[in-house]
Amino acid sequence: MENNRVKVEIITIGDEILIGQIVDTNSAWMAIELNNAGFELAQISSVHDNANQIVESLDFALQRADIVLFTGGIGPTNDDITKQTLTRYFDTKLIFNVSVLENIQYQFSKRPNFVINELTKLQAMVPENCTVIQNTVGTAPITWFEKEGKVIVSMPGVPYEMKQAMRAEIIPRLQKQFKTPVILHKTVQVYGFPESILALKISDWENELPEFINLAYLPNSGIVKLRLSGILDNMLSLEFVMNQQIDLLSQILGNAIVAYEDIPLEQVIGNLLLDQGKIVATAESCTGGNIAHLFTSIPGSSDFYKGSVVAYANDIKINVLQVSIDDLELYGAVSQCVVDQMANGVRRLMNTDYAIATSGIAGPGGGTAEKPVGTVWISACSAETTISKEYHFGLLRDQNIQRATQAALLLLKEII
């Protein structure tokens, strides 16, 4: 904190966060964008729609920060008081702004059922001392204030309105007004080592990193993301040095590196399949469609993903996936024998190059002494090869579903 980087504070305004009605995801998004743009986030605060509290927190923030970004509290209804509060704070008055009214009319023209009323028109009243930034995807204008070399911006709390304004206008304007260093983040995803072992394995490399590059370990269900953050004046030099360091790292870790980008694992797999022109299908028992859901969340996934049989009941495993009823009785649904048949069954049924299958006890019920909650068998296959592994996760249902999904994707990666 005691450095000379340009500091930003975010103040979110609105009762809904303070009663737990919504989780504040705006601030995390803004934090990433601001960090990437070279700013340092000093503090995030959430306050009520309350004039005293808004003013107090603004004064408090201006003691530390060069820039204060308000989100929320600028809708047309009575409970939203940010605009009035800032007008009094700057000892100015509200004036009519014709371009805001024109924007409101334009926004409403796209929705035939919406009629402009008196409340809507009031949104065209803005503090006299502010610079208006048009809200291109909503009606409440963004207002930009300056005070003794510092900048205060008030913007909507609606996520897509906030994001649009931040990307298109606010960050570019801030970068013009304040001198920020070049920041570059690169992420390398590593599979197969716990964080502590990985740290030991790459400690020599880590110790030799130039001091303008920081390293963070971000472990997440079997994968550790290594994030390198570099700060320098010159983008070309920074990129050159970062790539050099990543080359050295890849010499140490080899194919334990899953990806050189910060993208989700299903996208890593999807890209591999697209490169090879191959198609995958899934047969899911304990993951219950979650693998299918992740694959199909990717735009264009129909080019590498064909479908899934969510075989939650045993008779689906038998009738649809052609699992042998004898094996099912002899070994149980959570077994290598059954999960291998599920994988090969769906591969044949859907006529794909690869398939993965999961069968396990997600919990909280269904565990036995022999196969406790958290036991999961996963199989990945092609026409030539079938590999399968047993896993022992924890007691929490949601976590077991997530970890089994992750493990299934990683197992598939082993045979692609």
Added chain:
Amino acid sequence: MENNRVKVEIITIGDEILIGQIVDTNSAWMAIELNNAGFELAQISSVHDNANQIVESLDFALQRADIVLFTGGIGPTNDDITKQTLTRYFDTKLIFNVSVLENIQYQFSKRPNFVINELTKLQAMVPENCTVIQNTVGTAPITWFEKEGKVIVSMPGVPYEMKQAMRAEIIPRLQKQFKTPVILHKTVQVYGFPESILALKISDWENELPEFINLAYLPNSGIVKLRLSGILDNMLSLEFVMNQQIDLLSQILGNAIVAYEDIPLEQVIGNLLLDQGKIVATAESCTGGNIAHLFTSIPGSSDFYKGSVVAYANDIKINVLQVSIDDLELYGAVSQCVVDQMANGVRRLMNTDYAIATSGIAGPGGGTAEKPVGTVWISACSAETTISKEYHFGLLRDQNIQRATQAALLLLKEII
């Protein structure tokens, strides 16, 4: 804010939130629990692992709040400085606490590979003036301080450790020390009206609500949750009056009320099916397994949910779900005819009482002039009845998947 309720502030400590590495979901959870326990949350702040900033924000919070809750910054590594900072703040010193060491030894005994080192032992050093609350699911102790009638608590940022400490110890102790009113929340979920129309429909009822009951409208993809929050001294009277009001509401809204609890829609459907002893299956194209994922996220869902065919490719619709190839060519995959066949196909294949099917263009690609991105057909069927509807959602893939999922569950509800 200017009332005499007991006020709490949350201060989360740690760089990871301020660089956007994690979203602060702890605070929203704590906000709900604190509100339910009768406290009012005045502010939430996220600050760096920085002594000056921690002290400044504590002083600032104590100007308004009776209780300040810190989360995070109490791990064994060097970057965590909350304990040292509070020790200096209270002008006290660290002393060894044997019960904390015993707890650490107990926690480690459950994990055979973990060895207690010097850093771990340092966690048994606590500020002399604090009350120690044992961390029953981790090693860092919770420390409780009092200052001029106000309470300051420092607890871990690890979500399950924080939750355990809040529920088992911190909230009960705070309720003992501070006088809080009885608070009761009840939620009624309504389907079929936009928020503004619903507000008009129940305006007489809303105007007649006793002033100790507040009403909030929480719209979410087709459903509006009406949340009644009552504050009174007496739980029995409060509950009586709240139930009376909900009875009146149900006379107005009838079967537009989807649920009288704040539970997700898939759980509402699951409960209905369990009551009837009926089973459902799904055939998912554009929702890509998301309906299956939601159903199977519910513990015990195998009692009402049998499985899904995620038919992302057309040949799966034909070969697995027995959709007519001629109809598929004539009407296209996104059509009433095909989606009806998908629903009935999976119902027969999986031998269930009900089935739902989805087929649509989630985007961003695949749209045409006739069937733009966001067009979705959904069908729900039993052996006797098939109903289907066409929907037009928006342009965003994730949102289309979510809204189609919600719509499919609601359509199923119509025939159960």
